[in-house]
Amino acid sequence: MFPGASAPRSEANYVVVGAPLDVSTSFQPGTRFGPDRIRKFAETFDDYDGRTDRRFSDLSVHDYGDVHAWNDVPEYVKHLSGVLRDVVWDDAVPLLLGGEHTVSAAGVRATDPDLFVTIDAHLDLREEYDGDEWSHACVTQRVLETAAEAIVVGARTGSEAEWARAAEGDVTVVPPEDTGAWLRAVAEGERDPFAGNTTYLSVDIDGADPGFAPGTGTMEPFGLTPREMRDVVRAVAPSCVGFDVVEVNDRDDGQAAALGGKLLREFVYERAATRTGSR
Template structure:
């Protein structure tokens, strides 16, 4: 169980679901261990958050366990999306723990947002990778079949074809050096849509510089600091109806999983605080 996720499912405002998919990782595998590691290395986090003056155990978080994958990735994503859609039907926010980044497609299918915000080192805009359109290297491209616009925050690598696709009107790429400015613009209300529109937030942990988060499959130097990731999550959270944290594996001493867990907690604290202020 994710620490502090003690609310009954029927009363939950946020429902954590693990998706330990590890089918298309292209370098270092191990994302199947991601959900359990995020839960484990979140155990030391304090219940109380001084910034929002709230306790995680009082914010209505439930952990529904894992939806275990099988070999047919597309079929698994359909099933996972159905599970997550049940959460949205109950007016709760799905919080998905990956697993490889491909699981984001299921989250987007369930929430059906207007906008995707993805923190990621990679563009993930390939039409297919090694002939597979459901590779984790294609996930943002697949979500563009659902969303109107994708913001790829912190991206610093991609193929020539991906960079060409990123020039289209439905994609905005924010390089690492501009993420702080983008975050401030979101906080000022200048970028994301208003209350009548929906946003889904995906945090690929490799958006972080590998010096901070080495426990991921495809490390990419020159990335974001934990504080930059935190600030971006805080900025987007009030707008979001779903969230995931993905691409954590078991190839470090837990620092990547600890960061992932902290970012999920920052999302919940901020989202709940914003909802209270709106009420």
């Protein structure tokens, strides 16, 4: 169980769901261990958050457990989206723990947002990778079959075709070096992509510089700091209908999992603080 996620399912405002899919990881596998690893390395976090004056255990979070994964990825995504849609129908927010990034497609299908925001080192805008249209390298392209727009924060690599796709009007790329300015523009109202939009937020842990989170499948240097990722989560959380942390594996001493668990908690604290009196 994710620490503090002790609310009964029927009373939950937030529901943690593990999705240990590990099929298309193209370099270092191990995302099947991500959900339990995130839970484990969140055990040391204090329940109380001084910034928001809230206890995580008071925010009605339930841990559903894991949805067992299998190798037929389209069918798994379909099944997982049904589990998550039940969460949405119960007026709760799904908190998905991956697993490879492909599982975000299930979260988006279940929540049907206007806008997909992802922290990611990679554009993930390929139509297919090695002949597989359900590869984790294609997830943002798959998501855009449901969501109208995507914002990729922290992207610093992609194929030539992906960069051409990213130049189209439904995709915004915020490179690592521009993230601070983008956050300031959002905070000051110069740019408000969330106004009037429902949003799904996905955190691919490889958005972080690998010096901070080496436990991921496809490390890419020159990335975001944990504080920058935290600030993005805080900025996006109030408008969100769903959230995930993906691409954590078991190939470090817990840095990636600890960061993922902390960002999940930041999401819940921020969303709860800005939506007092509502679910």
